[in-house]
Amino acid sequence: MGAKLDLGDFTLGSLPTIIYIPNFFSDSEQAQLLNQVYQAPVSKWKSLKNRRLQNWGGVVHEKGLLPQELPAWLTKITQRIYEQTGLFPAPINHVLINEYLPDQGIMPHQDGPAYFPVVAILSLGSPVVMNFIPHPKISACVNSADDSDIANGSNTPDPFSVLLMPHSLLIFKDAAYSGYLHGIEDRNVHNLDKVVNLSEALKQEEAVPAKSVQELDTIQRTDTRVSLTCRVVLKVHKNLFKF
Ligand SMILES: O=C(O)CCC(=O)C(=O)O
Numbered sequence: 652m653g654a655k656l657d658l659g660d661f662t663l664g665s666l667p668t669i670i671y672i673p674n675f676f677s678d679s680e681q682a683q684l685l686n687q688v689y690q691a692p693v694s695k696w697k698s699l700k701n702r703r704l705q706n707w708g709g710v711v712h713e714k715g716l717l718p719q720e721l722p723a724w725l726t727k728i729t730q731r732i733y734e735q736t737g738l739f740p741a742p743i744n745h746v747l748i749n750e751y752l753p754d755q756g757i758m759p760h761q762d763g764p765a766y767f768p769v770v771a772i773l774s775l776g777s778p779v780v781m782n783f784i785p786h787p788k789i790s791a792c793v794n795s796a797d798d799s800d801i802a803n804g805s806n807t808p809d810p811f812s813v814l815l816m817p818h819s820l821l822i823f824k825d826a827a828y829s830g831y832l833h834g835i836e837d838r839n840v841h842n843l844d845k846v847v848n849l850s851e852a853l854k855q856e857e858a859v860p861a862k863s864v865q866e867l868d869t870i871q872r873t874d875t876r877v878s879l880t881c882r883v884v885l886k887v888h889k890n891l892f893k894f
């Protein structure tokens with residue numbers, strides 16, 4: 652279980668800080684995870700305008716985590732991510748579960764400052780495209796010594812996208828974490844033109860190639876997608892009253 656993966660085999664595009672691992676978990680593991688997700692009491696779900704979510708691991712505050720132990724069905728998979736990637740400084744202690752209907756998504760955003768800057772996202776159900784958009788403020792910070800670079804756009808990185816197939820694990824960190832916003836469009840058709848992992852993502856798919864991979868320019872979202880966003884909050888508050 653703890654055999655470490657060679658992550659160099661799974662980096663995408665020119666950014667070494669984004670890693671896509673197809674088939675990280677099996678169909679029966681997916682079924683077990685979905686079973687647990689939907690066994691949670693209705694009160695565990697928080698409904699937002701564009702998705703529903705479950706929060707596991709405790710409450711994240713700006714100053715740290717008010718912890719709650721993760722259930723065993725989650726640590727089984729988060730421990731594997733921790734051991735096989737070797738990218739986290741401590742065992743994963745926080746998991747957000749997002750559920751998206753085919754016309755739902757998540758606005759481009761940057762994850763909060765309380766998290767250690769490595770994110771691992773497990774994808775279940777319908778495939779979606781995640782867009783990475785260079786973060787204007789961050790680019791401005793990086794270039795603050797010479798604003799002319801921003802003005803003429805010479806240093807602006809390109810936006811790109813990643814196709815997230817069921818059973819996959821996506822990891823992003825460092826520049827991909829702090830220099831970009833990430834988001835998922837709230838439309839049931841997703842464009843593939845900026846996708847940097849198309850052949851990797853579709854390699855083991857029997858369902859897709861009625862059209863050849865090269866001809867595919869969009870994917871149709873027909874099903875619900877569930878994702879598990881796994882992270883570490885390093886600052887953990889042991890005692891509520893000292894918070
Ligand atoms: O559902 C996903 O793949 C992304 C979720 C996300 O970005 C977040 O929870 O911060």
Ligand SMILES: [Fe+2]
Nearest residue numbers: 760761762833
């Ligand atoms: Fe996020």
